[in-house]
Amino acid sequence: MDTNKEAETNDQFIVKYRQQYYDLSRFLHKHPGGINTLKGLNSGDMTARFLKAPPHSDAAMYLMREYKIDPDDSRKTKSGHNEAELQNGDEELRHRARETEDKNNNQVDESMEHLVDWSKAMLPQIANITECYDEWVHKPVDRPLRLFGPWYLEMCTKTPWWLVPLFWIPVIIQCAREDLASSWQDRSQLASFVGYFLFGILLWSFLEYSLHRWVFHVKLNSNSGSWICTFHFMIHGLHHKVPFDPMRLVFPPLPGALLATIIYTPLSFVLLSPRVVLSGALTGYLCYDMIHYYLHYGNPTTRAFVHLKRYHQHHHFSHQTLGYGISSPLWDVVFKTRIHLRKLRYQLRWS
Numbered sequence: 001m002d003t004n005k006e007a008e009t010n011d012q013f014i015v016k017y018r019q020q021y022y023d024l025s026r027f028l029h030k031h032p033g034g035i036n037t038l039k040g041l042n043s044g045d046m047t048a049r050f051l052k053a054p055p056h057s058d059a060a061m062y063l064m065r066e067y068k069i070d071p072d073d074s075r076k077t078k079s080g081h082n083e084a085e086l087q088n089g090d091e092e093l094r095h096r097a098r099e100t101e102d103k104n105n106n107q108v109d110e111s112m113e114h115l116v117d118w119s120k121a122m123l124p125q126i127a128n129i130t131e132c133y134d135e136w137v138h139k140p141v142d143r144p145l146r147l148f149g150p151w152y153l154e155m156c157t158k159t160p161w162w163l164v165p166l167f168w169i170p171v172i173i174q175c176a177r178e179d180l181a182s183s184w185q186d187r188s189q190l191a192s193f194v195g196y197f198l199f200g201i202l203l204w205s206f207l208e209y210s211l212h213r214w215v216f217h218v219k220l221n222s223n224s225g226s227w228i229c230t231f232h233f234m235i236h237g238l239h240h241k242v243p244f245d246p247m248r249l250v251f252p253p254l255p256g257a258l259l260a261t262i263i264y265t266p267l268s269f270v271l272l273s274p275r276v277v278l279s280g281a282l283t284g285y286l287c288y289d290m291i292h293y294y295l296h297y298g299n300p301t302t303r304a305f306v307h308l309k310r311y312h313q314h315h316h317f318s319h320q321t322l323g324y325g326i327s328s329p330l331w332d333v334v335f336k337t338r339i340h341l342r343k344l345r346y347q348l349r350w351s
C-alpha cells in the first residue's frame, strides 16, 4: 500500500523503535528522509530498518522524542501478529541498538524542554535560559509555539506564505517601473537595465548568505546576554527550534521592509541605478523566501529542487554551521561552507 494512503486510512502510524513506541502520523510528510522510505513500517518494529538506514543526526534523534507515545496506547491499536513480529528478534536488535548507541553517541542527551514552559509565551522565557540557549535552540521540536502572551501581539508573529508576494510584488514593480519605461525604447539602455537588475539578484544571493551566516547564525555562547538571545530567537532561532511551523517560516513583510530600508539607504548613494538594483534584489529575496517555503513543505521532483531540499534539511538537522545558501549553494562554495550530500540510489518523495 502507498504510505500516503496508509497514513490516511489509519489516523495513527505506530512504530516500535528499540523499546519505545512512536506515533509518526503527523511526521510522515515532514520526514527529511522522505515519506517513501517509511513505507510499510506502520505497526511494525522499525529498529532494524533504522539501523540500516543512513545515520540520523543527534537533532533528528531529539526530534523523534516528540512522537513518543505510551506503549499501552499503542498495543490497543495493534493487531496480534504485528505484536508477535515486534517481539521476534528483540534480543539481537537490542544488542545492535546498544552498539549503535555507543558509536553515534545518540540517545544519550536528555531532553532540554523542561527548561521552558511550552504552554506559556516563549519570548519572555528566553532570558532565563541564556546559559544553554545556543544548545537548546538547535534541538528541534514539533509542537505549537507561542511567542507572546497577548493575542494581538501573537497574531503579528504569524505570516502566511502568500502575504510575502502580495506585499513585495507591487513594491518590485514600483521600483522598476520608471526606469523600465524609459529604457524600453532604447536597446542599449534596456541592456543596462537588465544588467543592473541581474546585479541586484546576485547582490541578494550574497545578502542571503551573509545574513543567514553572520546575523541569523551569529555565534552565541553561555555568556550571551538575554537581549541578543531573544533577538536571535525572533529572527532565526525559532525557525530552527520549530522548523515545521508554516506560519513562522517566511520573513514578515514589515520587519522585512525595515531591514531592506536599512540596507538600501547607504547603498543608494554608491550604486548606479539603485532602484533597478533594488528591484532585482527584492525579486531575488522574493524567490528565496518562496523557495525556502517550498523546500520545507513541497514535494520536489526535479533534480535541482530535490538537491536544494536535501541540502537545506542538512542545514537544519545535521550541519547547522554549514549550508547557509538556501536558493543556491553558490556562496557556500565560495566561502567553503558547502555540504556534500550523499548520492542516493533511490528517489525521495515527501508526499
Ligand SMILES: [Zn+2]
Pocket (backbone or CB within 6 Å): 031, 032, 033, 056
Ligand atoms: Zn529518517
Ligand SMILES: [Zn+2]
Pocket (backbone or CB within 6 Å): 212, 216, 217, 236, 240, 315
Ligand atoms: Zn539557519
Ligand SMILES: [Zn+2]
Pocket (backbone or CB within 6 Å): 239, 243, 292, 296, 312, 316
Ligand atoms: Zn529552513
